[in-house]
Amino acid sequence: MLASSPPRVTLLDIASDAGVSRATVSLVLRNVPSVAPATRKRVLQSINRLRYVYHRGAASLRSQRSHAIGLIVSDITNPFFAEIIVAIEDWLGSAGLVTILGNTSENLAKQQRLLRSMSEYPADGILICPTQGSEKTGLPTGGRLPPIVAFTRPMDGVDYAGTDNVTGSELAVEHLVGLGHRRIAFIGGPAQLTSAQQRFSGYRRGLEKHALEYRKELFVEQLPTRQGGYHALISALQLSPAPTAAVCFNDVVAFGAIEALRGRGKEPGRDFSIVGFNNIADARAGSLTTIDTSPAKLGETAADLLLNRIRDPGSPLRQVILSPRLVVRESTGKLQHDSNESNQ
Amino acid sequence: MLASSPPRVTLLDIASDAGVSRATVSLVLRNVPSVAPATRKRVLQSINRLRYVYHRGAASLRSQRSHAIGLIVSDITNPFFAEIIVAIEDWLGSAGLVTILGNTSENLAKQQRLLRSMSEYPADGILICPTQGSEKTGLPTGGRLPPIVAFTRPMDGVDYAGTDNVTGSELAVEHLVGLGHRRIAFIGGPAQLTSAQQRFSGYRRGLEKHALEYRKELFVEQLPTRQGGYHALISALQLSPAPTAAVCFNDVVAFGAIEALRGRGKEPGRDFSIVGFNNIADARAGSLTTIDTSPAKLGETAADLLLNRIRDPGSPLRQVILSPRLVVRESTGKLQHDSNESNQ
DNA sequence: CTGAAAGCGCTAACAA
DNA sequence: TTGTTAGCGCTTTCAG
Numbered sequence: 001m002l003a004s005s006p007p008r009v010t011l012l013d014i015a016s017d018a019g020v021s022r023a024t025v026s027l028v029l030r031n032v033p034s035v036a037p038a039t040r041k042r043v044l045q046s047i048n049r050l051r052y053v054y055h056r057g058a059a060s061l062r063s064q065r066s067h068a069i070g071l072i073v074s075d076i077t078n079p080f081f082a083e084i085i086v087a088i089e090d091w092l093g094s095a096g097l098v099t100i101l102g103n104t105s106e107n108l109a110k111q112q113r114l115l116r117s118m119s120e121y122p123a124d125g126i127l128i129c130p131t132q133g134s135e136k137t138g139l140p141t142g143g144r145l146p147p148i149v150a151f152t153r154p155m156d157g158v159d160y161a162g163t164d165n166v167t168g169s170e171l172a173v174e175h176l177v178g179l180g181h182r183r184i185a186f187i188g189g190p191a192q193l194t195s196a197q198q199r200f201s202g203y204r205r206g207l208e209k210h211a212l213e214y215r216k217e218l219f220v221e222q223l224p225t226r227q228g229g230y231h232a233l234i235s236a237l238q239l240s241p242a243p244t245a246a247v248c249f250n251d252v253v254a255f256g257a258i259e260a261l262r263g264r265g266k267e268p269g270r271d272f273s274i275v276g277f278n279n280i281a282d283a284r285a286g287s288l289t290t291i292d293t294s295p296a297k298l299g300e301t302a303a304d305l306l307l308n309r310i311r312d313p314g315s316p317l318r319q320v321i322l323s324p325r326l327v328v329r330e331s332t333g334k335l336q337h338d339s340n341e342s343n344q
Numbered sequence: 345m346l347a348s349s350p351p352r353v354t355l356l357d358i359a360s361d362a363g364v365s366r367a368t369v370s371l372v373l374r375n376v377p378s379v380a381p382a383t384r385k386r387v388l389q390s391i392n393r394l395r396y397v398y399h400r401g402a403a404s405l406r407s408q409r410s411h412a413i414g415l416i417v418s419d420i421t422n423p424f425f426a427e428i429i430v431a432i433e434d435w436l437g438s439a440g441l442v443t444i445l446g447n448t449s450e451n452l453a454k455q456q457r458l459l460r461s462m463s464e465y466p467a468d469g470i471l472i473c474p475t476q477g478s479e480k481t482g483l484p485t486g487g488r489l490p491p492i493v494a495f496t497r498p499m500d501g502v503d504y505a506g507t508d509n510v511t512g513s514e515l516a517v518e519h520l521v522g523l524g525h526r527r528i529a530f531i532g533g534p535a536q537l538t539s540a541q542q543r544f545s546g547y548r549r550g551l552e553k554h555a556l557e558y559r560k561e562l563f564v565e566q567l568p569t570r571q572g573g574y575h576a577l578i579s580a581l582q583l584s585p586a587p588t589a590a591v592c593f594n595d596v597v598a599f600g601a602i603e604a605l606r607g608r609g610k611e612p613g614r615d616f617s618i619v620g621f622n623n624i625a626d627a628r629a630g631s632l633t634t635i636d637t638s639p640a641k642l643g644e645t646a647a648d649l650l651l652n653r654i655r656d657p658g659s660p661l662r663q664v665i666l667s668p669r670l671v672v673r674e675s676t677g678k679l680q681h682d683s684n685e686s687n688q
Numbered sequence: 689c690t691g692a693a694a695g696c697g698c699t700a701a702c703a704a
Numbered sequence: 705t706t707g708t709t710a711g712c713g714c715t716t717t718c719a720g
Binding site: 006051053054055056057058060061066068071076077079082083085086089090093098099100101102103105113117118119120121122143144225226227230256259262281282285286 | 350395397398399400401402404405410412415420421423426427429430433437442443444445446447449457461462463464465466487488569570571574600603606625626629630
């Protein structure tokens with residue numbers, strides 16, 4: 001049996017209870033200062049007594065602003081994105097906006113569905129980290145979309161907040177070279193990902209700068225996951241001569257690599273050096289040397305771009321690229337006696 | 345300058361374009377079968393041509409169903425919750441519902457704000473993992489709330505989907521005892537958390553069953569984080585006699601403990617045994633012996649409870665407790681020669 | 689500072 | 705099978 005819920009208390013109920021009009025109640029609810037203190041007080045009392053709950057949906061319909069922002073990420077189980085989500089949700093929340101979350105799991109069809117569903121809601125705007133390879137094709141052609149801002153990975157035709165990936169991995173290489181390393185691998189980036197391409201090119205730039213020869217075996221492509229990092233490092237170790245250090249696509253890959261290292265009795269920092277990317281919370285706890293891209297800052301930057309875009313839809317396209325920073329911890333160390341070096 | 349967006353295409357536009365009434369268009373949009381195929385086709389063509397976008401908010405106002413579900417978690421950066429979120433979002437998405445996410449970071453005030461904001465939306469229902477210690481007081485007293493279901497941690501007065509924590513850690517202890525361990529620590533549970541209390545009591549029950557004495561030093565309370573696990577294990581190792589194995593509050597704590605172990609040159613499974621709790625994705629990748637609580641299944645169960653509660657608000661309170669399962673991997677092993685044993 | 693009236697875009701209940 | 709009518713609960717505009 002369906003228990004019927006009590007009828008909703010509306011503005012009209014409050015208005016008649018307080019002896020004012022609906023418009024006045026609305027002013028009180030929205031904290032418009034032009035209401036006389038005495039009136040406001042009476043209204044507030046009625047609201048409390050009748051347990052009135054504001055109906056945002058109705059307000060949205062009339063005001064044409066839902067105060068909801070869609071947030072689409074490509075993999076919520078990736079701690080990097082989890083940190084971004086928290087930051088965005090906090091940031092938007094403090095601006096009085098609600099976040100509607102969607103996770104694509106790198107699935108383009110799901111991304112389309114989410115974009116559509118959020119447009120229909122309708123969300124006032126959408127923040128998105130596009131799925132791998134959807135930079136050109138990710139936006140549905142038919143149907144109007146609210147303002148959109150991409151983060152972490154760019155997307156054609158919309159604003160973008162990202163990281164200077166090239167400089168990031170260049171910093172990583174510089175650091176390793178400074179510690180005496182000469183054979184440095186780059187592991188874990190899926191070649192189709194723009195960010196991986198950028199990090200790879202920074203890696204090559206770092207090598208060139210020090211006249212170190214690049215060999216293609218040193219680029220071990222893998223999924224950007226813990227498992228990916230694990231397998232990538234095992235492959236890298238089988239090369240001959242083997243590398244003595246690795247720049248990883250991200251921190252999660254780095255942890256997988258460390259796992260592999262330890263499984264073979266090698267200690268990171270002493271026997272092999274590892275640099276991560278992003279500086280997620282676990283990197284701090286796990287003493288990982290990494291490139292700090294301040295995920296939280298990135299999220300806030302993207303949110304700001306979106307807020308501006310909503311305010312001024314006609315303004316020119318904007319890109320904000322944040323500068324990364326090297327954070328040295330214990331997963332990197334001076335090159336010890338290098339057996340391969342002498343053998344060759 | 346504010347660029348004015350083109351006026352919204354509404355049902356009325358479609359209706360006049362297709363030469364039917366708004367009601368008919370509405371029937372087509374909602375896939376009501378009673379529409380003549382020819383009419384439906386004409387309407388669909390107009391929809392495509394005019395790039396009409398359905399307005400869920402308007403529909404919600406009229407139908408009194410928003411098709412939005414609020415999801416409040418206590419820590420989104422915890423992979424356990426991330427997995428639950430993905431599962432719930434997928435599950436609800438396939439039922440045509442949108443998920444509105446909120447993260448409390450274990451902050452009661454934030455939880456209250458989120459509950460309010462989601463009620464105002466209004467969401468059709470709310471799924472919540474209450475913040476630590478908010479089981480009794482978590483629900484705001486004034487103001488009406490939509491149907492609510494708690495998961496992972498119970499909450500007074502609402503439906504609940506959880507895990508049999510007592511049996512879970514009992515299984516963990518049994519496993520360790522079977523491997524020859526006698527001094528087993530329990531680490532990382534904050535004592536105020538109901539789930540920690542339950543897991544602790546299962547741990548004690550396991551000890552009792554095998555007539556093993558419990559000593560309070562073996563319960564090392566800590567934050568349920570990687571850091572917490574790290575520090576807890578270091579404390580545990582300083583006991584004398586030191587434990588040879590540990591049951592951890594969750595997988596993340598277990599990884600912190602393993603970190604600490606390796607930092608002191610000990611290999612998990614060989615020199616010290618570790619059992620996690622939850623079986624998150626990283627547990628698989630990291631060869632962690634753990635108690636599988638199937639996070640995804642838990643999320644779906646909670647979602648189902650909520651869907652039922654929405655359908656039938658008057659039905660009696662329900663609790664669903666899922667049974668955990670031991671998964672043996674490589675972080676546990678037979679007790680080796682135990683130096684302390686002979687020394688004592 | 690407050691009220692009256694109109695209407696946001698849709699669906700529900702009925703009638704035809 | 706389709707159309708008509710009336711509103712969901714709020715904000716907006718304009719008077720007063």
